Structure formats: C-alpha cells, structure tokens
Amino acid sequence: MSDSISSASSHTLLEGRLGYQLESALLVRALTHRSYAYENGGLPTNERLEFLGDSVLGLVVTDTLYRTHPDLPEGQLAKLRAAVVNSRALAEVGRGLELGSFIRLGRGEEGTGGRDKASILADTLEAVIGAVYLDQGLDAASELVHRLFDPLIEKSSNLGAGLDWKTSLQELTAAEGLGVPEYLVSETGPDHEKTFTAAARVGGVSYGTGTGRSKKEAEQQAAESAWRAIRAAADERAAAAKAAEAAEAAGAAEAEGAAEAEGAADTPSPRATA
Numbered sequence: 001m002s003d004s005i006s007s008a009s010s011h012t013l014l015e016g017r018l019g020y021q022l023e024s025a026l027l028v029r030a031l032t033h034r035s036y037a038y039e040n041g042g043l044p045t046n047e048r049l050e051f052l053g054d055s056v057l058g059l060v061v062t063d064t065l066y067r068t069h070p071d072l073p074e075g076q077l078a079k080l081r082a083a084v085v086n087s088r089a090l091a092e093v094g095r096g097l098e099l100g101s102f103i104r105l106g107r108g109e110e111g112t113g114g115r116d117k118a119s120i121l122a123d124t125l126e127a128v129i130g131a132v133y134l135d136q137g138l139d140a141a142s143e144l145v146h147r148l149f150d151p152l153i154e155k156s157s158n159l160g161a162g163l164d165w166k167t168s169l170q171e172l173t174a175a176e177g178l179g180v181p182e183y184l185v186s187e188t189g190p191d192h193e194k195t196f197t198a199a200a201r202v203g204g205v206s207y208g209t210g211t212g213r214s215k216k217e218a219e220q221q222a223a224e225s226a227w228r229a230i231r232a233a234a235d236e237r238a239a240a241a242k243a244a245e246a247a248e249a250a251g252a253a254e255a256e257g258a259a260e261a262e263g264a265a266d267t268p269s270p271r272a273t274a
Contacts, residue, residue: 017097018128018144022135028104030131033120035106046127053130056138060145061085064153083156083164084149088217090122093148099124113193116213165223169200172230179203181226183219200226 015021022030030049037043061084065077072080083089094100100115103124114120133141169181185198198218200208207229210221 014097014099014102018132019147020132020136020140020144022131026131026135027128030127031102031124032104033106033109033114033124035109035114036104039106039108046124049127049130049134050123051130052133053126053128056133056141057126057129057145057149058085060142061149061153064146064150068153069157080156084152087118087122088220089152090125091118093152094121094125096148097125099128111192116193118213118217165220165227169223169227169230172227172234173202176230176234178230181223183222185215185218187215198222202226202230 014027026049029044030046032043032046034045034047037045058081061081062077065072065080065084069077069080095116099121103115103120105114105120109117109120129141129145132144166181173179173181179202181200181202183198183200185196187194187196189195195211195213196215196218197209197211198215198221199206200210200219200222208222208225208227210218210223210225212218212221
C-alpha cells in the first residue's frame with residue numbers, strides 16, 4: 001500500500017483486523033518504518049512504540065505461560081516464551097494480518113522486499129501492540145495479544161524439550177526408530193527476494209515440505225509438517241492397537257461368560273438330585 005496508508009479507509013481495514021479503532025496519528029506512527037521517516041525529512045518513527053509493544057507482548061505471554069504451566073521450571077518457561085516471542089513467529093502473525101501492505105516504507109526497503117521481511121513485520125507488529133496499549137489500555141492490548149498469539153502458545157507447548165520443530169522431529173523419529181531427519185533445500189527468485197523450499201526426509205521417505213524467506217524458516221516448516229504426519233501415523237497405530245486390545249478383552253469376557261453360563265446349565269439342581 002502506498003503513502004495513502006494515512007487514509008481513513010486504510011485505517012478502517014487494518015483496525016477491523018485488529019478489532020480496535022485507534023487514534024489516527026498514533027496508528028500512522030506505529031506503521032512508519034525508519035526508512036520512510038529518513039526519506040521524508042526525519043518524521044517520527046515507530047521505534048519507541050516498538051520498544052513499548054515488545055514489553056507489553058512479553059508481559060502478556062509470560063503471564064499466560066506462568067499460569068498455564070504451573071509445573072514448568074523457570075528455564076523451560078523461558079525457552080517456551082522464546083519460541084513464541086521471536087522475529088520469525090511475530091512475522092508470521094503479521095503476515096496473517098497482511099500487515100506488510102500497511103507499513104510506510106522508504107524506496108530502498110520497498111525495492112528489496114521490505115514488506116515481507118521478518119524483522120520489519122515483527123517490529124511493526126510490536127509497534128501496533130504498543131499503540132493499542134497507549135490508546136486503549138492494558139486490557140485491550142492483552143486481549144489483542146491473546147487473540148493473535150494464543151494459538152502459537154498452544155502449538156509451541158506441544159513441542160519437545162528443544163522447543164523447535166527440527167528438534168521435536170528428531171526426538172520423535174528417534175522414539176519411533178525411523179532414523180535421523182535430513183533436509184533437502186532449493187531456492188528460487190532474485191537475491192533480494194528469494195524463496196526457499198525444504199523437504200524433510202527420514203529413511204529416504206519425504207514426510208513434509210515447507211517454504212520460507214530463509215533456509216531456516218523453510219526447514220522449520222518442513223519439520224513441523226513431517227512431525228505432524230509421523231505423529232498422526234503413530235497415534236493412529238496406537239488407537240488401532242488399543243481398539244484391538246479392547247476387542248480381544250471383550251471377546252475373552254464374552255467367552256468366559258458363555259462358559260460360566262454353560263457350566264451353570266450342566267450343574268443339576270438340588271431338587272433334581274433328590
């Protein structure tokens with residue numbers, strides 16, 4: 001989106017996705033990257049709001065983790081928070097809001113794919129959270145963080161001790177006796193706008209693929225896809241085994257009941273023996 005980002009219609013579109021109507025100048029500042037500010041006479045940037053939003057985000061996520069995981073030690077809570085509050089995760093949330101189309105960028109960043117850069121998306125999302133906090137208060141900012149990040153918190157809570165998909169996949173494949181995962185990565189596009197595609201293979205079998213703006217992001221997505229596929233297959237096998245055990249137990253109980261009934265029928269009554 002061009003400099004018309006300050007228009008009421010643009011604000012309304014983004015505010016509809018956020019669920020809050022913000023003071024216009026505050027929202028414009030939250031969306032102003034330093035590259036745009038420098039190219040337009042030193043306008044105020046979103047960096048102070050980013051600083052504030054980072055703290056609000058950290059507080060809400062930390063509070064949520066503390067309350068929902070009462071048995072986790074401090075070190076594991078810190079790892080879990082880092083899995084949620086990081087540039088890659090924030091960028092994905094920002095992409096879900098199509099935040100990149102609203103950011104005010106300088107020509108240089110615009111020409112090098114800045115609207116989809118993880119660092120810019122993450123910083124802008126934090127600035128927007130900071131703006132919601134200033135304009136609407138902590139309760140509103142907390143509600144926004146929960147709405148945007150609770151699914152990510154839940155997903156991260158399912159990861160293994162390493163709290164990343166590659167580590168979790170390696171733990172799972174070891175437990176299932178499948179071997180060590182490997183990743184085949186390819187790339188397309190110009191240098192400033194590359195797209196990476198990764199395939200996660202285990203024992204020569206491809207279990208999942210992923211794409212991203214970096215090799216690491218593509219591998220993590222491929223690992224997540226493979227983890228889910230292998231986990232689903234393992235759960236299906238476990239459910240089938242449990243069902244078979246239940247059927248076997250039911251059959252044994254039925255046979256035992258029939259035998260008892262037959263034995264009772266063969267036993268003569270006292271009156272008959274008299």
